Amino acid sequence: MSDVTVTFPDGSTRSYATGTTAYEVAKAIGSRLGKAAVAAKVADTWADLDTPLLADTELAIITRDSDDGREVLRHGTAHVLAQAVTKLFPGAKYAIGPAIADGFYYDFELADGRTFSESDLEAITSEMVKIIKADQRFEREDLGFDAGREVFVEQRFKVEIIDKVSGGAADSDDAAEVSTDGVSIYRNRDADGRVCFTDLCRGPHVPSTSKLGAFKLLRVAGAYWRGDEKGPVLQRIYGTAWEDTKALEAHLLRLEEAERRDHRKLGVDLDLFSFPDEIGSGLAVFHPKGGVIRRVMEEYSRTRHAESGYEFVYSPHITKQDLFETSGHLQWFADGMFPPIEIDGGTDYYLKPMNCPFHILIFKSRSRSYRELPLRLFEFGTVYRYEKSGVVHGLTRVRGMTQDDAHIFTSRENMAAELASLLDFVLTLLCDFGLSDFYLELSTKPPGKAVGTDEEWDQATEALREAAASKNLDLVMDEGGGAFYGPKISVQARDAIGRTWQMSTIQVDFQLPQRFDIHYTGADNERHRPIMIHRALFGSVERFFGVLVEHYAGAFPTWLAPVQVVVLPVADRHDDYSHEIATSLKSQGVRIEVHDGHAGALGARIRRSKLDKVPYILVVGDADVENNTVGVNARGSDQPRRDVAISDFASELLTEIRTRSTGTADASSAN
């Protein structure tokens, strides 16, 4: 018998008898590797462990604790879910069941229009556990398209997928299910050799269900078939699966942590903002404590913009219809706008969904010289967008929001330089708020929903790409995700627990300058068309606020905290001294409160301020009055400091505020 030479990822090679399977190779290398193996990559292609090696090849064993391995486990668990559902809900049709970040889902259509409820998950879970214990083998078979249709004659979604792929219309979604030269299916066979479940699947799969197990079903949801709003609504079950129960538990703990940081919950607990039903969905009011944070955010932003050459403008919230006809909003963005307000049966007025047309009119109010460019017009502009009822979400998706919006009018020649310095500005501003881990997303022309020629779009897209490339950050493409008037770069920021949020957007626009026919006089005494750059750095103040709440888990750095210091007199006789401290620090701009004995026992007052996440609690008693000292109980430290000279505390505090230190921002100190 001849041998095959196998090359491993580390470059080493070994010889095996022809026909040896990937699994046998893994076992031969070590019993631990054999146990951890869930699939293989043969010549860089995913493969099952029982794949025989018939020629010299590269081979990588995929282990259960790798990203690839977890994907295999999740996909396998999705199959088990589908088997359980088809058993418990006779007549159920199964559609697609991919692995996703941290988990998997599977979409079903139940007989007679039945739907899942959360209470079904328990029974489904028990059934899944049975299947896993039954140690069913996953068996692959490759079939022609027609044979595949025959296997799934009862499963209309599978047939639809096969039809679509066999017709050559494979898109990325389908690629997850089938290959292009036929289809592969996986059968689950129990110990008696009985076929329990068959699914259309590209694979690879674990050899048997007993390799699965650390999973949890999380929730049920409706989802459109193929994501098509007009298509049938399927019943989706989400779950998560991991290499072992320890990893599963850790993941569930992370979910709890995310829940604990939910800005909607913290907004109530910390008395920051609310969404009164009486006002309407997606319309927030900021309470005094939230108002402090927002004011400090806005003031700092204004300062930075002033330093960076922006000029401040103001514009109204409503405008006549014609303005949005000219801008193209009524043609391209009407779905996102509130219905018109009719005045005297004549002119319609609209709430503005964007600030750009107003800033253009300011540019247009008189003739402009090239010497004025780049002209940077900034406004905290409040806009209103009609968001569909199901999509409003806390402060991150609202119907009324304030953008830190600016429009930069610049020459074509200067555009690249302006974009580069703008990106710098964005990133440093976000860093000042404690976000420092970014990647960029480049959104291109939305097909069928855009104005302007392909050439103009290409030019604008290229300019953005160059600016992004110069920043040395990861750049992700978002094809077709641009606004109707131009492509955009979005800055995505990762927060303290690794979630990403869309923050700033920068958009290049050749269109609106044309539509409004704006121009400037160049050094050559000719008229030139300026380029517009739209940009919002917070995105919206509301969303940014919400993201900061979650990033800091409500424990804002001192410069942003609504109450920076609370002074607690031990007894009534320390009240005067407490107020002296407060008055003195207040005069230096510190947000400080005294909570005296009427607020309860000392322990209770400390607890109250801790729950409010106040950065510094000062406890003062006889010794402090005597020596001009304070006891400092800092947020996040478990040991209070005693006998700190008040002057020392004050200078440390003022420095921390002045430098906008985010030193107390780490996740563990958030309690």
Added chain:
RNA sequence: GCCGGGUUAGCUCAGCUGGCAGAGCAACGCACUUGUAAUGCGUAGGUCGUGGGUUCGAUUCCCACAUCCGGCUCCA
């Protein structure tokens, strides 16, 4: 907008199959004057999201609407 699940005091939640509503915390009052995460006692607070319907009787069952939550779609 679509699918599913909710809506009981400021907050967190009890309230079995219909029979005129409860707790803890918070608020307020009194007492307590306290050295680093909950002092005690008392008081007040709800037309059970809104409007219809069924019923002798609805917080409870049905319908519509509002609103929230989890997703889908869409987005700053």
